[in-house]
Amino acid sequence: MPETLTARDDEALAEQVYQLVLEAIVAGKYEQGARLRERELSELYNVSRIPVREAIQRLEQDGFVETFPRRGAVVRQLTLTDVNELFDVRLCLETFAARMAAARVAAGEPGGRLRELLDDARQAIDDGRSDDVVRLSAAFHAEIVRLSGNRLLIESVKPLFGRMRWIFGLAHNRSNELQRDEHMELCNAILGGKADLAYTLAYSHIELGREPVLKGLAQTLEP
Amino acid sequence: MPETLTARDDEALAEQVYQLVLEAIVAGKYEQGARLRERELSELYNVSRIPVREAIQRLEQDGFVETFPRRGAVVRQLTLTDVNELFDVRLCLETFAARMAAARVAAGEPGGRLRELLDDARQAIDDGRSDDVVRLSAAFHAEIVRLSGNRLLIESVKPLFGRMRWIFGLAHNRSNELQRDEHMELCNAILGGKADLAYTLAYSHIELGREPVLKGLAQTLEP
DNA sequence: AGTCTTTTTTTGGTATACAAAAAGTTCCGG
DNA sequence: CCGGAACTTTTTGTATACCAAAAAAAGACT
Numbered sequence: 001m002p003e004t005l006t007a008r009d010d011e012a013l014a015e016q017v018y019q020l021v022l023e024a025i026v027a028g029k030y031e032q033g034a035r036l037r038e039r040e041l042s043e044l045y046n047v048s049r050i051p052v053r054e055a056i057q058r059l060e061q062d063g064f065v066e067t068f069p070r071r072g073a074v075v076r077q078l079t080l081t082d083v084n085e086l087f088d089v090r091l092c093l094e095t096f097a098a099r100m101a102a103a104r105v106a107a108g109e110p111g112g113r114l115r116e117l118l119d120d121a122r123q124a125i126d127d128g129r130s131d132d133v134v135r136l137s138a139a140f141h142a143e144i145v146r147l148s149g150n151r152l153l154i155e156s157v158k159p160l161f162g163r164m165r166w167i168f169g170l171a172h173n174r175s176n177e178l179q180r181d182e183h184m185e186l187c188n189a190i191l192g193g194k195a196d197l198a199y200t201l202a203y204s205h206i207e208l209g210r211e212p213v214l215k216g217l218a219q220t221l222e223p
Numbered sequence: 224m225p226e227t228l229t230a231r232d233d234e235a236l237a238e239q240v241y242q243l244v245l246e247a248i249v250a251g252k253y254e255q256g257a258r259l260r261e262r263e264l265s266e267l268y269n270v271s272r273i274p275v276r277e278a279i280q281r282l283e284q285d286g287f288v289e290t291f292p293r294r295g296a297v298v299r300q301l302t303l304t305d306v307n308e309l310f311d312v313r314l315c316l317e318t319f320a321a322r323m324a325a326a327r328v329a330a331g332e333p334g335g336r337l338r339e340l341l342d343d344a345r346q347a348i349d350d351g352r353s354d355d356v357v358r359l360s361a362a363f364h365a366e367i368v369r370l371s372g373n374r375l376l377i378e379s380v381k382p383l384f385g386r387m388r389w390i391f392g393l394a395h396n397r398s399n400e401l402q403r404d405e406h407m408e409l410c411n412a413i414l415g416g417k418a419d420l421a422y423t424l425a426y427s428h429i430e431l432g433r434e435p436v437l438k439g440l441a442q443t444l445e446p
Numbered sequence: 447a448g449t450c451t452t453t454t455t456t457t458g459g460t461a462t463a464c465a466a467a468a469a470g471t472t473c474c475g476g
Numbered sequence: 477c478c479g480g481a482a483c484t485t486t487t488t489g490t491a492t493a494c495c496a497a498a499a500a501a502a503g504a505c506t
Contacts, residue, residue, distance in 0.1 A: 012458075012459095014458090014459095031496095037486090038487075039486090039487075039488095047459085047460085049457090049460095050273070050276075053273075053488095054276070057277060058280075058284075061284055063378070069235065069467090069489095070466080070468065070487080071468060071469085071488080072468095072487070081374075082375070085373045085374060085375040085376065088319070088323075088376070089373065089375050089376050089379055091319075092316055092319045093315055094315070096311070096314075100311075150308045150311055150312065151304075151308060152286075152383075153312050153315075154309070156383075159379075160375075160379075194472065233488070235490095237489085237490075260456070261456080262455095262456075264459095270490080270491085271490060271491045272491090273489080273490060273491075274489085276458090292458090293456085293496090293497080294457075295456070295457060332475095447506105448482100448506090449504100449505090449506085450503100450504080450505075451504070452498100452502080452504085452506090453501080454500080454502085455498100455501085456485085456497100456500085457497090457499090458495100458496090458497090458498100458499085459494100460493100460496105461492100461493090461495105462492085462493090462495085463490100463491080464491085465489090465491105466492090467486100467487085467489100468486080469484100469486070469487085470484080470485070470486085471485085472481100472484085473480105473483090474479100474480085475479095475480090475481100476478090476479090476480100
C-alpha cells in the first residue's frame with residue numbers, strides 16, 4: 001500500500017525507511033515471524049540496501065525485529081512475557097520519572113505541555129477520535145519522562161514507548177475516561193510538586209494498565 | 224597501535240570495528256570531541272565503509288559518540304551530569320533487578336555465577352590484578368540483572384554498562400575491599416531469597432559509588 | 447581585519463559485484 | 477512414502493567505485 005518511492009527530503013533515508021517499516025509492523029501488516037529481506041524492502045521503497053540495513057538495525061535495537069547472523073531479520077512476535085517485562089520496566093522508569101518531574105516542578109522548573117496534552121485528550125475523547133486519544137496518552141507519558149530532565153532516562157525509555165505503541169495496537173485498552181482521570185490526578189500531583197504522590201499515582205496507573213493489555217493480547221494471540 | 228587489519232573471523236566485521244573503536248574510546252585515545260571519520264576508520268582497520276558506518280551507528284545508540292547530520296560522529300565528552308544521570312537510572316533498574324533476582328531465587332531459580340564471580344574477585348584483589356577486579360565487579364552487576372530474568376531489562380541495562388566502563392576508566396573508584404564487602408552482602412541477600420533486603424543493599428551500594436566517581440571525574444575534567 | 451568566494455573534504459547515498467552461508471529443491475535409496 | 481544427500485538458488489555481509497550536496501577549509505578581495 002505505501003509503495004512510496006522516497007526521494008531526498010529533509011530527513012535521512014534510513015530514518016524514513018525505519019518509520020515506514022515500523023508503521024507497517026505496528027499496523028500488523030507483517031504478522032508473525034515474517035522475514036524482512038533487504039532487497040525486497042529496498043525495491044519496495046526505491047532505495048538502496050544501505051538505508052534499509054540501517055533501518056533494520058534500528059528496528060532490532062528497538063525490539064521490533066530479531067536478526068540472526070547471515071539470515072537477516074524477522075518480525076518479532078509479541079508474547080505475554082514481553083508485555084509483562086515491558087510493564088515491569090515501565091514501572092521502574094516511569095515512576096522514577098514522575099517523582100523527578102514533580103521534584104523539579106517543586107524546584108521551580110516549568111510544567112511543560114502536561115496540562116495542554118490533557119486538555120487535548122479531553123477534546124479527542126469527546127470527539128471520538130480514538131487514534132488521537134491513544135497518541136495523546138502516549139505523549140502524556142513521554143512528557144512526564146521529558147520533565148524528569150534526565151536525558152539518559154529519556155533515551156532509555158524511547159524504545160519502550162515504541163513497543164507500547166505496538167502492544168496497544170494489538171491489544172486494546174481499558175476505558176479512555178478512566179485513564180484520563182488517572183492522568184489528571186497524576187498531572188495535578190506533578191504540577192503541584194508532590195513527588196511521592198506522583199510516584200504512587202504513576203505506579204498504580206501503569207499497573208492498572210497491565211491486566212487489560214494482557215487479556216487483550218491473549219485473545220488476539222490464542223484463536 | 225591496534226592497526227589490525229581484520230579478516231573474516233567468526234564475528235561480523237561491523238561488530239569487530241565496534242569493539243575496537245569502543246575500546247579506543249574507553250581507553251581515552253580519542254579524548255574530547257574528536258571526529259570519527261568513516262574513511263579514516265575504514266583505512267585504519269582495513270575494512271570498507273559499510274561496517275564502519277554500522278559500528279558508528281551502534282556507538283551512537285550506546286552513547287559513546289554523537290552524530291550530526293552531514294557532519295558525522297564525534298566522541299562525546301562525559302560530564303558530571305552524565306554521571307549523575309547514569310547513577311539515577313542505575314538506581315532504578317539495578318535495584319529492581321536485585322529484588323527480582325532474589326525473588327526468583329526464593330522461588331527456586333538457580334543462583335547463577337554470583338558466588339563464583341565473588342570468589343574470583345577475592346582472588347583478583349589478593350593478586351593485585353586491578354583490571355580484573357573492575358571487570359569482575361561489572362560482571363557481578365550484570366549477573367544480577369541477568370538473574371532478574373527480565374530480558375527487556377537486560378537489554379535496557381546493556382548500554383548503561385557500556386557507559387559505566389567508560390566512566391570507571393576515567394574516574395577511579397573507591398576501595399575494592401569495601402566494594403567487595405557490599406557485593407558479598409548483596410549476594411547473600413539474593414541467594415537467600417531476601418528480596419527487600421537485596422533491594423536496599425543494591426540501592427546503597429550503587430549510591431555509595433556515586434560521590435567518589437563524581438569527585439574522580441571532576442578532577443580528570445578540571446585541570 | 448573581516449567578509450565573500452572558491453576549493454577541498456566528508457557524508458549520505460547509489461549501483462554493482464562477489465564469496466559464503468542459508469534456504470530451497472531435486473533426486474535418490476530404503 | 478519418507479528421510480536424507482547433493483545440487484541450485486537466495487540472501488547476507490562486504491568491497492569498490494562513484495556522485496551530489498553540505499561542511500569545513502583556504503583564498504581572495506575589499
